[in-house]
Amino acid sequence: MYFTRDIEHQLNEALKQFPACLITGSRQSGKSTLLQHSLPNYRYVTLDNPIMRALAVEDPELFLSSYPSPLIIDEIQYAPNLLFYLKMRIDQNRQLRGQFVFTGSQTFQVMKGVSESLAGRIAIFQLYPFCWNEIVAMPGKPPNPLNDFEMGRQVVGGFYPEFFSQPNIDHNLWYSSFLNTYIERDVRNIKSITDLGRFQTFIRLLATRAGQLLNMAELAKECGISQPTVKDWLSILSSTYIIHILQPYHKNHTKRLVKSPKIFFVDTGLLCFLLGVDSAERFFKVSEKGHIFENMVVMEYIKRLSLQSxxxxxxxxxxxxxxxxxxxxxxxxxxxxxxxxxxxxxxxxxxxxxxxxxxxxxxxxxxxxxxxxxxxxxxxxxxxxxxxxxxxxxx
Structure with a gap:
């Protein structure tokens, strides 16, 4: 079942103005479903498919000849060299709008390639898991944010689209599989991390610090890694939309202000899974409830602001x-x-x-x-x- 996304209008308007559009966001945030539903007349290719990926990497010209525009290319980060050839295709008919739409789950490779190859030719959007505005517009009886218990249940359950299309899914099993798949596919693709078990420990330690000032020295010591490694791993988690790093406001020079950031999880369901919070009843009892609630509200603002021009x-x-x-x-x-x-x-x-x-x-x-x-x-x-x-x- 498809649920309407708030980004649809902005995307359609951008396709009337730009030759290409890019939607970045975490895995399972609904990027592919959104595009296939909103753009039924576009061809669709995913580079998650190893055959398609190999063709895009090894023979970009043949790939683009085989799949002419209008075209959706899913997970473009797997073939960053393709962006240079896409630029040439776009420049052959620069006035033709809406030729290509890309998605990416890793902003490292994608944004570097976009800035080098497609500057001025592409509109960029971020797609997060559902926001409350999208949830309350769903058919049936969606959770009511004014009902504290229903709010708590949603915070614990999470905002990924899969939970709404399959309401009976086992959330703990889903999040466990999500983490394992994320680490195996995305983390390995970005950087060679030899100790994946320690990386998982790092994520769990971050969950205990959600909504709090981040002490990198303390985190490095507790995880048994160096501070440069902490910075690298934070960058990976941020670029793959697992966490959001909120920076301190530094525009008042008359005050001594802290310089450490705060860490928030993009999805409170994943945060609650990592903290062992598995029900609304437990959410309202745990000592971390204030930080979890703050995490949800902060991310709600970030989600809504991402739709603004x-x-x-x-x-x-x-x-x-x-x-x-x-x-x-x-x-x-x-x-x-x-x-x-x-x-x-x-x-x-x-x-x-x-x-x-x-x-x-x-x-x-x-x-x-x-x-x-x-x-x-x-x-x-x-x-x-x-x-x-x-x-x-x-x-």
């Missing part, structure tokens, strides 16, 4: 004295500040980080996101609202 960025804010704001969003030339609380009962003290931040920064909005369903004022120019409510002014 304008430049936008996400950060967090923390001073050396411990003043912290969970999420800052720069969008449409404005700065918005968010504090995230897994709480139904609110107090003015919860808004204090926002109050302190607003004293030193010009913000268009300062909002406490929580489980509280009503939108209420907490302090001057600071309000609280339910985490699932989004303002069109912000996003």
């Amino acid at each position: 304008g430049l936008s960025s996400c950060y967090f804010y923390r001073t050396a004295s411990g003043v912290e704001v969970d999420l800052l969003v720069e969008a449409k030339g404005k700065l918005f500040a968010y504090e995230i609380k897994l709480a139904k009962t609110l107090s003015r003290e919860m808004a204090q980080p926002l109050v302190l931040f607003c004293k030193d920064h010009q913000v268009a909005g300062a909002i406490l996101l929580s489980l509280h369903e009503q939108t209420i004022p907490l302090a001057a120019n600071i309000k609280a609202r339910h985490w699932s409510l989004f303002s069109t002014e912000e996003i």
Whole structure:
């Protein structure tokens, strides 16, 4: 069963303006299904097929002659040299829009090839697992984000499309298989990692640090690897959309600010699997529940911002004295500040980080996101609202 994706409109508009489009995203995020459903008149080739991959690598001209445009090429990262030949094909008829659409699960190889070969010729999109906006639009009785238990169940279950098309699937088995396949196919293809068991340990250690400041020295010591290796492995996990690295906001030079990033998992289902959280009941009991909830809300904003055409960025804010704001969003030339609380009962003290931040920064909005369903004022120019409510002014 196919579920509508919010990116469809932007993709169709881009195909009217550019010769090519690229959709990057993690494996199983729905890239292939989206394109085959949205572009039924396009030929489709996947380089996951070893025969097709060999042809694309060994004889690019024959490959493109055998599969003329309009063409979808899935997992283009397996044949990065193909991009140079695609550039020549595009330049033969530069005014013809929508000739090629590519997908890639690894941004390392893909983005390097795109920047070198297809600059100015290609529109680039990111496709994440489902966001709540897509979930609530599904037919039947989708989970209600205003229902705390249904929200918790979804956070634990995850947002990958497979869980919605096959609701009876064993989530633990799926995530275990997903991790093993990811490590064997993607990690090996990016970099030669000899100790895959230690890499799995590294991922599990990251899960215990989700939503927290990342201490690379501590992580290296606990995992038994060097700090340069930590940086390499973080880069791999980020480029394959397993984690999102949220950088600190550094635009106030009068304050001593932390420089360490925060780590969030692109999918909370995978995060909960790694933490051993297997039900909504358990989610609300574990000590990590606040960090897991923050992870979900931060990724919801990142997913929605990825659909915007304008430049936008996400950060967090923390001073050396411990003043912290969970999420800052720069969008449409404005700065918005968010504090995230897994709480139904609110107090003015919860808004204090926002109050302190607003004293030193010009913000268009300062909002406490929580489980509280009503939108209420907490302090001057600071309000609280339910985490699932989004303002069109912000996003």
